Amino acid sequence: MTTDTASQLDEFCAARLAALEKQDLRRYLATTKRQGKAQTLHKTLHRANKPPALDETRDNMRDKTRDKARDEITPIQTEAGAKTPPAQNATQDKALLSFSCNDYLGLAHHPAVIQAAQEAAAEYGASAGASRLVTGNHPLFATLEAQLAELKQTQDCVVFGSGYLANIGLIPALATSRDLLLIDELAHACIYAGAQLSGAEIIRFKHNNMAELETHLAQRRGAYEKCLLLTDGVFSMDGDLAPLPQMRHLADQYNAWLITDDAHGIGVVGGGRGSSFAFQPAVKPDIQMGTLSKAVGSYGGYVCASATVCAFLRNRARPFIYSTGLPPMSAAAAIAALQLIATDRSLTERPLALARQFCAQIGLSEPQSPIVPIILRTAKAALQASMQLAQDGYLVTAIRPPSVPENTARLRVAFSAAHTMEQVAQFGARVKQILQTIADEKMTDETMADETMASDIAKPAEPVLQEK
Numbered sequence: 001m002t003t004d005t006a007s008q009l010d011e012f013c014a015a016r017l018a019a020l021e022k023q024d025l026r027r028y029l030a031t032t033k034r035q036g037k038a039q040t041l042h043k044t045l046h047r048a049n050k051p052p053a054l055d056e057t058r059d060n061m062r063d064k065t066r067d068k069a070r071d072e073i074t075p076i077q078t079e080a081g082a083k084t085p086p087a088q089n090a091t092q093d094k095a096l097l098s099f100s101c102n103d104y105l106g107l108a109h110h111p112a113v114i115q116a117a118q119e120a121a122a123e124y125g126a127s128a129g130a131s132r133l134v135t136g137n138h139p140l141f142a143t144l145e146a147q148l149a150e151l152k153q154t155q156d157c158v159v160f161g162s163g164y165l166a167n168i169g170l171i172p173a174l175a176t177s178r179d180l181l182l183i184d185e186l187a188h189a190c191i192y193a194g195a196q197l198s199g200a201e202i203i204r205f206k207h208n209n210m211a212e213l214e215t216h217l218a219q220r221r222g223a224y225e226k227c228l229l230l231t232d233g234v235f236s237m238d239g240d241l242a243p244l245p246q247m248r249h250l251a252d253q254y255n256a257w258l259i260t261d262d263a264h265g266i267g268v269v270g271g272g273r274g275s276s277f278a279f280q281p282a283v284k285p286d287i288q289m290g291t292l293s294k295a296v297g298s299y300g301g302y303v304c305a306s307a308t309v310c311a312f313l314r315n316r317a318r319p320f321i322y323s324t325g326l327p328p329m330s331a332a333a334a335i336a337a338l339q340l341i342a343t344d345r346s347l348t349e350r351p352l353a354l355a356r357q358f359c360a361q362i363g364l365s366e367p368q369s370p371i372v373p374i375i376l377r378t379a380k381a382a383l384q385a386s387m388q389l390a391q392d393g394y395l396v397t398a399i400r401p402p403s404v405p406e407n408t409a410r411l412r413v414a415f416s417a418a419h420t421m422e423q424v425a426q427f428g429a430r431v432k433q434i435l436q437t438i439a440d441e442k443m444t445d446e447t448m449a450d451e452t453m454a455s456d457i458a459k460p461a462e463p464v465l466q467e468k
């Protein structure tokens with residue numbers, strides 16, 4: 001992040017925090033430990049109701065996390081015969097091997113992750129019990145936020161109830177009707193939901209099209225107070241990366257704040273740190289948000305940013321203020337999973353390696369993430385391919401409009417560290433056959449259409465192996 005956009009963002013947040021402070025409306029988090037049936041409340045009140053220095057909290061928490069992790073975490077089995085069963089889904093008495101799940105590292109079923117969740121439920125209960133600003137800020141939040149900030153190399157982090165809640169809290173907290181939001185057309189629905197709630201002017205630019213983005217900036221930026229560039233880091237349905245170095249450059253040039261949604265990047269690209277770290281040198285967005293519900297194998301959302309931005313969000317992001325905190329077991333599961341992500345490079349590299357193996361086998365261009373789209377165009381073709389794969393024991397959900405643009409219905413294949421190379425090879429062979437059958441059927445239909453001269457017969461879609 002350049003000093004300019006970073007300090008402008010901080011100044012904006014600091015000014016609003018100061019205004020709240022002046023009216024005695026500024027909130028600080030106090031940690032509350034709810035234990036046992038008697039509901040004993042242990043509330044850690046900070047001196048003068050102010051939080052301790054950030055570094056102090058972090059250091060204590062980090063030490064505790066490390067010690068705990070050393071005792072409890074065993075490495076995931078990532079080779080053939082892996083015990084983790086996330087890829088199994090039961091449909092009508094038939095177990096299907098899933099290539100659709102977002103649990104990219106198989107951590108939702110990792111023994112250490114499950115154990116951490118169980119222990120947290122036993123110690124702190126099954127619910128946070130209230131908004132974090134009331135009594136829901138159980139002790140695990142500090143550990144989790146410190147871990148995420150360290151992984152993303154930011155000063156601080158705020159954990160929300162989900163990724164969706166994070167975006168619909170973050171964007172309206174920062175933008176108003178006097179501001180401009182430039183959003184990639186394929187960005188996730190919750191970015192658009194947050195954008196609409198803000199009341200700001202929204203421009204969708206063509207997917208990853210930096211020339212178009214620059215044209216909008218050149219023509220429109222001057223008419224607005226603030227400008228936010230918003231994009232997925234890894235696109236959820238296409239698996240490609242946003243061109244973050246170019247976006248950073250444009251953000252600096254046109255005085256805009258760059259915000260990335262790294263829901264599908266954390267744990268699986270950039271050495272596990274996410275999309276900003278997939279580039280050399282790493283890119284520094286002004287804000288990195290994401291979810292704990294995919295590669296992290298748990299549930300919840302986060303925003304990583306400067307300490308001032310995070311303090312501002314704790315005061316102004318409505319889903320943070322008005323929604324119950326994440327349950328202790330979800331936070332504990334994420335803590336255990338993030339410990340693995342931060343330390344096991346062979347784990348975080350595996351899903352992308354398997355995606356590469358698959359793409360090489362069926363003749364697709366090299367993937368940038370563990371998500372590989374096979375565009376079949378029509379909903380009918382996508383459903384047909386999905387059903388054929390189910391008959392062979394594979395679960396690959398057909399993705400159709402409006403989740404993806406018209407005429408781009410697809411199979412969205414997602415690879416997991418829990419898959420074996422052999423499973424991927426067998427799956428690849430079957431996908432290849434099915435694509436060939438669809439292509440042959442299309443040729444037959446076209447010939448029949450020519451013969452009958454029935455020009456009004458709708459043509460079935462030709463399978464397209466998407467070039468990125």
Ligand SMILES: Cc1ncc(COP(=O)(O)O)c(C=O)c1O
Nearest residue numbers: 162163164188236263291293300
């Ligand atoms: C890019 C992106 N952002 C945000 C979300 C929302 O995250 P969550 O499932 O934690 O609400 C998702 C996933 O569903 C996503 O794919």
